[in-house]
Amino acid sequence: MTDRDTDDFLASYLKELDENNAAVFIGAGMSKAAGYVDWLGLMSPVAKGLGLDVGKETDLVALAQYHLNANNNNRHKLSQLLIDEFSDLKNPTENHSLLARLPVQTYWTTNYDRLIEKALEAGGRRVDSKYTVNQLATTRRGRDAVVYKMHGDIEHPTEAILSKDDYERYSLTHGPFITALSGDLVEKTFLFLGFSFTDPNLDFVLSRIRARFEKHQRQHFCVMKRRTRGKGESKASFEYAETKQKLVTQDLMRFNIKTIFIEDYDDVTRLLADMDRRFRRRTVFISGSAADYGAWGQSATEEFMSKLAAELINKNLRITSGFGLGIGSAVVKGAVQQIYSTSHRSIDEQLVLRPFPIGISDEAVRAQTYKRYRDELVAQAGIAIFVMGNKSVDGEIVSADGVRLEFEAAKARGLHLIPIGSSAWVAEELWKEVTGKIESYFPKDTSKISALMRPLGKMVKNPNDLIAPIIKLIEHLTRG
Structure with missing residues (x-):
């Protein structure tokens, strides 16, 4: 080969x-x-019953016919042979x-x-x-x-x-x-x-x-x-x-x-x-949530996510996402607009969005359902991007544990992980974790990927400045 x-x-x-x-x-x-068994193994007892050596036969279909000829066209033994050999689960x-x-x-x-x-x-x-x-x-x-x-x-x-x-x-x-x-x-x-x-x-x-x-x-x-x-x-x-x-x-x-x-x-x-x-490297999973948009602000963050999604579609990549709070709608906007700008593309082919089921009161059932939901989303992708990762709990802004769980699910599946550290919150923690042990996350071409990952952790006033470095890193990963 x-x-x-x-x-x-x-x-x-x-x-x-x-x-x-x-x-x-x-x-x-x-x-x-x-x-x-293969056909040779299946026909071995048939050949033996005919007084032949299956190892010397090249036309195994003929062996089955010889058996029928010798048994007045009665298929019972052949049918039983199939049951004996293939009924085991x-x-x-x-x-x-x-x-x-x-x-x-x-x-x-x-x-x-x-x-x-x-x-x-x-x-x-x-x-x-x-x-x-x-x-x-x-x-x-x-x-x-x-x-x-x-x-x-x-x-x-x-x-x-x-x-x-x-x-x-x-x-x-x-x-x-x-x-x-x-x-x-x-x-x-x-x-x-x-x-x-x-x-x-x-x-x-x-x-x-x-x-x-x-x-x-x-x-x-x-x-x-x-x-x-x-x-x-x-x-x-x-x-x-x-x-x-x-x-x-x-x-x-x-x-x-x-x-x-x-x-x-x-x-x-x-x-x-x-x-x-x-194949899965052509699909990008986007994980993120934002109740607080930090220094970037809501408008700039949504514009950034919209333009990033559009550029991913423009590169003929597929997007899958769980429609994270404050992030998902911007992803949809940019992806759909880019898809519709080209007549030969369709939303079903390039965008998979699954809003999380809400209202599950039983905590154990909710956790189990969310885990399966995340695993199925992650399983479709080969690259995962993580943005921000915070939520509001009783009026207080805290880290979003869901983004961390999606990171762990993507890690377990062997996806290429791209945290946008400069977006703060959980994404910053993940960027530090990945870049701190870059050789374990990217054992091949470590130095090149480390250099491409570094700009994603630098503070920038305009998040749109991150789009080019992100796309450059993804293009490198899809070629590798």
């Missing part, structure tokens, strides 16, 4: 994520990492969780398990799972992720796609799935993970698209482990396998699928984690 290949891939796929054009196709390799892997965190709305899979659905639901997303033709015609209300299971689901093992007969009849029995996948492959950029590209259904769909859009096929990507020589493997056997892999990747280019090679399966996790970090 070269840096250039990785960076080119990440830049291209992140752009598609930004524009809601990204999709993921998950193969058996992803489920194997969770403890489920295994937990999603870190890779599933990372995929679920990305703003992908379309997931395709040939797997029977429910790992990706569980990962999405654990992340608070509403999943619309499709594993029968009739389900394609219905829509789950409020869905924000669709999982297309083109070979079926473990809850319906008798309908799973397993044998040659199933594959050969697929266009008749599951034609709408082919149509839906064809449309997504034309309109979206796919990332294939854990997939071997031996599935005849996918090959059929890709071939149809290539015939229709030969010179205008959309760019797709697949992640594949580079073939290495196994322990005890002969040189001739390794060279044969290496040559075969090169030919397969060259053939994938016919469908405009570029292969991103990794050296180890752990690289998949690192790749997805890097993608997640880079």
